[in-house]
Amino acid sequence: MKENTNNIPVYSLSPMTDELMYQIIFCMEDQAGSYLFDMAEGVPSQKEFTTGSADERKARYREIPSWKPADGFRIMEKFVSSLRNPIFREKLKESLAMGKGVFRSFKNTLKEEPAVERLWFYFKEREIKRSIYIWYEQLSEISYLEQLGEPEQDTSELILSDFVISENREKWTKYILEIGESRLHDEFSGVDYPLNEILVQEYQKTWGHFDNKWLMIFVESPMEDFAGFIGAEPLTPDDATLIYSVKHLYVEPRYRGLGIFKLLADSLCARAAEIGADRIIIELSGKSSVISPALEQRGFVPFSERVSLDLEKWKRIQQAE
Numbered sequence: 001m002k003e004n005t006n007n008i009p010v011y012s013l014s015p016m017t018d019e020l021m022y023q024i025i026f027c028m029e030d031q032a033g034s035y036l037f038d039m040a041e042g043v044p045s046q047k048e049f050t051t052g053s054a055d056e057r058k059a060r061y062r063e064i065p066s067w068k069p070a071d072g073f074r075i076m077e078k079f080v081s082s083l084r085n086p087i088f089r090e091k092l093k094e095s096l097a098m099g100k101g102v103f104r105s106f107k108n109t110l111k112e113e114p115a116v117e118r119l120w121f122y123f124k125e126r127e128i129k130r131s132i133y134i135w136y137e138q139l140s141e142i143s144y145l146e147q148l149g150e151p152e153q154d155t156s157e158l159i160l161s162d163f164v165i166s167e168n169r170e171k172w173t174k175y176i177l178e179i180g181e182s183r184l185h186d187e188f189s190g191v192d193y194p195l196n197e198i199l200v201q202e203y204q205k206t207w208g209h210f211d212n213k214w215l216m217i218f219v220e221s222p223m224e225d226f227a228g229f230i231g232a233e234p235l236t237p238d239d240a241t242l243i244y245s246v247k248h249l250y251v252e253p254r255y256r257g258l259g260i261f262k263l264l265a266d267s268l269c270a271r272a273a274e275i276g277a278d279r280i281i282i283e284l285s286g287k288s289s290v291i292s293p294a295l296e297q298r299g300f301v302p303f304s305e306r307v308s309l310d311l312e313k314w315k316r317i318q319q320a321e
Contacts, residue, residue, distance in 0.1 A: 011039035011060065013140045016133065024132050025125075028067035036061040037139070065135045067128075069103070070313055076106055079123045088116050102316065163227060163260065165267050166218040169210070175226055179250060180207030195308055207248065215244055217267045219251075219260050227255045230264040232272070232280065244272050246282040265298065 020043065027035040027044045038045040039060050050061050076096060083089040088109070095105040110117040180203070210216065213234050219227040231248035246268070251260045272280055282300065284292055292302070 013039065013136070014042050016136050021129060021132060024064055025128055027064055028128070028132075035064050037064050062139060065131055072103070073313060073316060075124055075127045078127065079120055082123070083116070083119075085113075085116060088113060096316070099316065162222050163263060164220045164222075164224075165263060166220055167216060167271075168218065169216045172218055172226055172229065176207070176229065176248070176250075210248070215268060215271055217264055217271065219255075219263050221255070225252075227252055228260045228264055230268050232268060234277075235281075242275075242277045243279045243281060244268075244277050246280065249282070265295070269298075 023044055034047040035044045036047055044064055050057055080089055080092045091109050095109045098105050110120050210231050215232040218229045221227050228251035232244035232246045235243040235245050
């Protein structure tokens with residue numbers, strides 16, 4: 001365990017174990033209880049037993065993966081779609097379309113064939129475990145970024161000496177366009193369809209459309225390879241105010257986790273302050289959302305959030321409850 005400059009602990013996570021996995025599954029499915037993940041102890045803990053100041057609690061405790069009726073219904077739909085037995089596939093489809101009592105109907109249909117029921121339990125456990133692994137991986141990455149956000153002096157100097165900051169947009173414009181054409185889908189791979197496609201389309205409409213008024217910061221490796229870049233568009237709500245809105249943010253996969261984002265963000269802030277800008281806005285989506293804690297450590301304050309609702313599934317859940 002380390003501490004940041006405010007003497008707030010920054011925790012490291014141990015590898016996931018089977019015991020921890022089943023503890024988290026129990027907490028997710030316990031609709032009567034309310035749990036948080038204790039980063040210090042590495043186990044789930046009931047909310048009423050958490051301790052410490054507001055800052056200490058924010059650093060120590062994190063939300064466990066959500067598990068609501070909508071999540072269960074989504075896995076049921078996915079299981080039915082994957083089922084090869086045509087008879088029970090159709091029966092289970094009918095039970096999902098019933099509306100009220102859908103969960104009980106689904107379970108009763110499964111009990112008609114123990115082999116299909118066992119297959120469902122295996123499928124459900126695998127899906128829950130997959131979501132927990134993804135959550136735990138993201139939590140570990142956030143924890144790592146929080147530690148990376150306040151590196152020791154020798155580590156910071158090593159990174160700064162190894163990588164080069166550049167504003168040479170002519171050198172990398174063609175490469176940036178190639179990223180927009182071939183790699184944006186991967187950046188939103190963790191977002192459900194069709195929202196991932198909507199986000200890709202949004203980004204591709206503006207990707208690479210920058211001019212000389214933009215702030216563009218690039219990072220190059222010691223071998224002068226492209227490592228990452230950040231691009232910010234100037235906004236002028238009035239004659240006296242200059243705001244830069246970050247529209248492009250990308251770090252090459254092989255250089256992620258090395259502090260490249262820190263170099264980009266700090267260099268952009270320094271350059272914007274140098275020319276008299278008032279504020280910087282960064283919108284996070286897709287895989288870039290994991291850097292939110294690192295941004296907050298640097299003084300960024302959240303001010304908006306986009307959420308979505310699948311209305312067809314919402315209607316089914318409302319009918320089932």
